[in-house]
Amino acid sequence: MVVREDFPVDKQFIASPVKSAVDKFQLLPEFLKLQVRGLVKQHLDSFNYFVNIGIKKIVEANNRITASSDPNFYLKYTDVKIGTPSITADNVTDTLTPHICRLSDMTYAAPIMVNIEYVKKFCDQITIEKKENVVIGRMPIMLRSCCCVLYGKDEAELARLGECPLDPGGYFVVKGTEKVILIQEQLSKNRIIIDTDKKGCLNASVTSSTEATKSKTIILMDKGKIYLRLNAFVKDIPIMVVMKAMGMESDQEVVQMVGRDPKYGALLLPSIQECAGHGIYTQQQALEFLEKKVKKFSFSNPALEKEGRAMDTLRNVFIANVPVRQNNFRPKCIYVAVMMRRMMEAFLNKDAMDDKDYVGNKRLELSGQLISLLFEDLFKTMNSEARKSVDLQLAKVNRSVPVDIARYIVKDSITYGLERAISTGNWDLKRFRMHRKGMTQVLARLSFIATLGHMTKISPQFEKSRKVSGPRALQPSQWGMLCPCDTPEGEACGLVKNLALMTHVTTDDEEGPLISLCHSLGVEDLELLSAEEIHTPNSYLVIFNGLILGKHRQPKQFANALRKLRRSGKIGEFVSVYVNERQRCVYIASDGGRVCRPLVIADKGVSRIKEHHMKELMDGVRSFNDFLREGLIEYLDVNEENNALIALYEGEAEPETTHIEIEPFTILGVCAGLIPYPHHNQSPRNTYQCAMGKQAMGNVAYNQLCRMDTLLYLLVYPQRPLLTTRTIELVGYDKLGAGQNATVAVMSYSGYDIEDAIVMNKSSLDRGFGRCIVMKKLSAINQRYPNDTSDRIIRPQKVRSNAEKILDADGIAAPGEIIRPHDIYINKETPVNTRDKFTSPTGLPDSAYKSTRQTYKGPQGETAVVDRVALCSDKDNNLCIKFLIRHTRRPEVGDKFSSRHGQKGVCGTIIQQEDFPFSERGICPDLIMNPHGFPSRMTIGKMIELLGGKAGVSCGRFHYGSAFGEPSGHADKVEAISETLVRHGFSYNGKDFIYSGITGCPLQAYIFMGPIYYQKLKHMVLDKMHARARGPRVMLTRQPTEGRSRDGGLRLGEMERDCLIAYGASMLIFERLMLSSDPFEVQVCRVCGLLGYYNHKLKTGICSTCKSGDHISKMKLPYACKLLFQELQSMNVVPRLKLTEA
Amino acid sequence: MPRVSALDLPDVPKGHLPPHLELQRTRVLCASDAPTHTETIQYSGAYASVGVDNSLRLDQFCRDFRVEVIRLTEDDMEFDMVGIDPSLANAFRRILIAEVPTMAIEKVLIANNTSVVQDEVLAHRLGLIPIKVDPRLFEYMSENDTPNEKNTIVFKLHVKCKIKGPRLTVKSDELKWLSNGSELPLEMESHTSDPASKQKTYTAFTCSQVSLPEFSNNPIAPKHQDIIIAKLGPGQEIELEAHAVKGMGKTHAKWSPVSTAWYRMLPEVVLLQEVEDEMAEELVKKCPVNVFDIEDVGKGKKRATVARSRACTLCRECIRGEDWEKRVALRRVKDHFIFTIESTGALPPEVLFTEAVKILEDKCERVITELS
């Protein structure tokens, strides 16, 4: 296997400490490298599924366009495929690479090609023609998916394409920006969910989703009676009426279907009585009753009118996922009965209620599914447009023009539709009644971890404002599937989640073969069962993807047989089989969007993976897939986990144990995986770090210096953490670090370290600690105007002014030049007249241009450098000039730093090295942290990190601190670390004898000192500090502007005003609110109380209402107040000023 | 205990300190929880009540003060300084770090840089390269000085990686000394000045530095030849000129003549009780730096002795655990400093120290003149 070399398995693995019985850790790197890159495998799988299978299904389902006037006139799609990413401009086709697209603001998309067969009509002559590889649009391509040019490339090839080998892919490049389609969390489709509504009514609901329709059916229990609630009906319908309408005329049979147990019958009785009360006994009566309740639609389909809308609704809308074949409503009746039975069970026993927050009831919608929805909608729209045009054309009398359907296929609508949706994030699909916003986000490129974290982010189904705690709470079923630490703080807390390291999200699996397999494994078909037989004891219902297949008398054996087949690879590895004893059901699921994770299979508590398997894996003769194929490992989804007894470690396995975890630290996600010893920290600290790790500066990607991001933060000398974790090595954080190992002394120093501030050593900063590079993009467009004139860039004058100094001869700033505020970076001129036509638009005289040069605005006194200048043409073929401005900064007072334990702090002061304390060995800390940071935060992990780091530097081996890693040897134990420390002459507790650098005497305490990995966060004072004396004002109100970017004033807000009022500083209030803001002198008429004006000729104020200047007084008002008066007047409200003294 | 009036207590003997006070005065006691008596008692009348004069006497200082060089290599030295106050020892340390001048690259004129290393990062890296030259031969350059042969050293670096070649690592040996000053022409406002006159450059050397006797057979170069400055890919090139000037460590760490300089107080390990047999073995095993030895006292009895107390790193292993603090005492001698200087290479460490002494002398003189 050649692949092994490029994989980040540490070389130190062999030297690592203690081994568990069989160390299964090596499976992890194997899992993660499986196919392309494991971390975003869910995205790639989903997209690959769409591109390979989904799109074919969609096209096949809508493969015929037939002219409505002439059924012989048709177009048929015979095949569809997606080509390689390329762009065709001026009839030249160039292949695209993602990096080219990023740099030149293009969309990384590939043509969608179809084979068609169509009818051509020429002078009533009908011919059938075939065409291949007709392009119907361009599909944005997910990076590293099977259509991408990066697919299967090795590191060197990727480097040649300008791509970072550690970049996970899984996102799109649309118009030059990288866009991620977030994973969407949703409630399961086609599953019965028992819940209570707002009024406390028990209900069973099914959200049906089939290719044809989407509907929500609710059966609810109100005051003991059972009703159906469906959008298509105006009112709630008694359930017995529905049953009768579906042909279930015998009440007895309904009772039998629900269950013969009298407790169910008793609950059904009120409903039966109500139905009888309405006088409905036959199907006919029931349908008539329903007909009155069906919502009327404006359009009417004559075909439906015949049968009756009620029947149609029951057939197509009501629990739409249960198909009705040959007018056989029996499956639907049984489904309703099962729903009612579940509801009654919940009524009798509250525990039977379903938990909406249970992960097993959730489905994750991935980019593939979302794009396929979008594509389906656009494809159908395109087809109907084509049909309309053809109809129009056929209706025309002129037959001499050939009518050619293929010509009416416009490819732009699909291209633009896809592009627009991905770049705005708005999924507006009328056809599926879907209006969702914010589905995509710009990929966070702040740090490598931010990028990875963004790819695993799950966006919630609920709106964030809901004040419920349920969905936000940590669910036990999230174990191993969703990271328990990584969630934002604030309003989205607990709603936005992140996938754990080993989680896989399934894609759809073929249903047909599985169904027939179930039947051959002894599932008794529903059709053949009498109503009574359904619920006989000792038999379980078999439910496949929410559809009742039948029943089975030996559910355990049935489940085991299915599992055996799965383990031997006969059926898909992601099919889940789950026996629910309480509901007496066997659930089989093969649908997409379920979360699952791999586990080691154990027989009677003995792991199937043996030493020799692992050895073969290490030697490279065995892959993760081999483990799967040989039934050593299997994927379990959340539901099936309920049937398993999973041991954490092999040693803890009991005879009943069915599975063993691969590695406990995989319950955490990528972001939380960076934290060393997270299991020793207080839990919120880990959550804080997850948020902060995304703001840390460091390396972004190997190609970071070739990128043109709007804002890029880099660290000049990033380091690999001394205390690593396995996750760090797996995801490649050790190659793209975001921080530096700082020697930290935990002590108090000066007064500048209160409130978590840190004291820094100036010499460390001199030597490059915390130095960072900020790159900003500036751009200019050489616009072309409708009258064919265009902007021009001209060379600077011979004798250059100071501001023109950095311009090259072409009028564009030269790379490498130092750029200061007010420097011109592009010497551009715009034609004065951009509307009227000129005879020679290119040869305008100089006087016809006005200067629109652009000057650099940045912090005063800082020297930034023009890093790169790129010229490209944008989508309108205008010349676009992009400048990358680089600014290298050393830390200053106020810059924010944080360790990996949610301990953030700003730099409080910078102190000379000679004033810093030093140890017996001459070690001087890089920064000093106040010990008050520890007691309330309880971040023991940080202390262990310090110890481990210290031991690491003294013995020359990277130490590990993986979560829960002590038993399996993925984290060094404190005892062992202490021993190492002692061996190298340090105290076991990490505290050193320190001399004060100021007095030269030893300090009266031993100081806890050692290296801790510190991150520099993106919040820097230089970008935030702001003060203003006088400055710009807003035009409308004449008050000072707001915000730093507009050089705004600092607001004296309501609360500050309250303080001043309470204090009684009236003159100060007057000065702040009026004189320093928007004083204005007005002329007030004492008679009418309205505002007048000042006549400069007559040198007197005049009231325009009274037409006289006799009773005018001058007074001062805030301009905003004057504005208010005038606005009120414009609304016919007259504010009058009554002056007491004038 | 019977109550005794304070007046009835026997007199404290006058003239010398009682042993416990003497111990506190001269030793830092390193207990397992925290060191105590770390401060030095400077007040001359601190022990007046027992009739001890604590003032510092010059003749006594001259008699007791002693410097003993333990180790001296090209770049670092270790010496003992006995009979001195920590504040003085610290003054030397501080001066060494921050106030002894050296030469370091301060200005970098970049003519071309197509490498991946950004200009300012490259300049920063160059600045940190220690230069082997005696800074005493140069003058400080103040703000409006023109760079000349007395205050500036010019280096040139011009490397190019061949288009079809392997990657190239630029090391500090590529920095070439330009004894005649800068070669880059100064950009003038008027280019029309007569071409015959010598092009002005960024420096104004009156003579070549090679002609100066100090450098004639001692060319200026970076101290180490293998410091990595940058790495070049095929076709990349760096061309620059670096100007080194004299400066002090307090301005920027690059001018610090030492990687670090520090001292530690002489460790003193005392056995308070006889530690014998298994205990002795345990004690010997405890110490990671072998401070203790075992001595045979005959009759098969063994006893622990303190053999190499100087090596003690104060890991406090020997006083860890029950009762060990009763047996072993860790102390530091307050007026005995083991001083270490690690030079960056501009000057040998012993010269650095004498320079530091001179600077302190200067300072004292300045204080005296200011006071008088």
Ligand code: SF4
């Ligand atoms: S403190 Fe440590 S090094 Fe010193 S004597 Fe005791 S054990 Fe040995």
